[in-house]
Amino acid sequence: MKKITIRSAESADIDQIMLLEDESFHENIRESRAAFLERIAHFPEGFLLLEINGEVCGYISSEIWDGPENITGDRFTLGHRISEVHTIAGKELYVSSLGILKKHRGKGYGDLLFTELSGRMSKRYPISSIILLVSENWLAARKIYERNGFRELHRIPGFFNEGNISEGIVMRRDL
Secondary structure, X not given: OOOEEEEEOOHHHHHHHHHHHHHHOOHHHOOOHHHHHHHHHXXXXXXXXXXXXXXXXXXXXXXXXXXXXXXXXXXXOOOOOHHHHOOOOOOEEEEEEEEEOHHHOOOOHHHHHHHHHHHXXXXXXXXXXXXXXXXXXXXXXXXXXXXXOOEEEEEEEEEEEOOOEEEEEEEEEEO
16 A cells, blocks of 8 residues: 655755756756755645655745736746745745656646645735746646636746747636
8 A cells, every 4th residue: 555645845856856956947948056955955745745655756936926916937947046035924825836756647646736836925924816827838737727716817838848839827726
């Protein structure tokens, strides 16, 4: 029987997180080790790890932004500094990244991480919405978000470069 645990990330988890990042994203759109370490240090309860039988198999990271007004494409820049945008008094949870090991994809673990994060954050912080950015090409991820009540707000042309250029779709769910 599988033992599934979801816990906050720690800086000691960085090597496992980077393995997940390398397996989950094209080299042109991977976050850096430094960006992840800053996210963990600045908002550890917003960075969750999924473990199956003690193995780190997935992660989800987030930050809290002021509010849903005037969200523009430049807010979503890869490698942006969480310390410059995160505020615990904010009203919007931004899901900055989600990765699952390939061998565990399609089993509902992305949904599980997402549900756990949104539940924890909405109980603890005064958020009224959740926002994220997804590539137009990531159909499985888009289905997860749509099942969770997200709707498309707008598109950012040419945001993703995974060997080909694709639009970024900004999606939001009101709570």
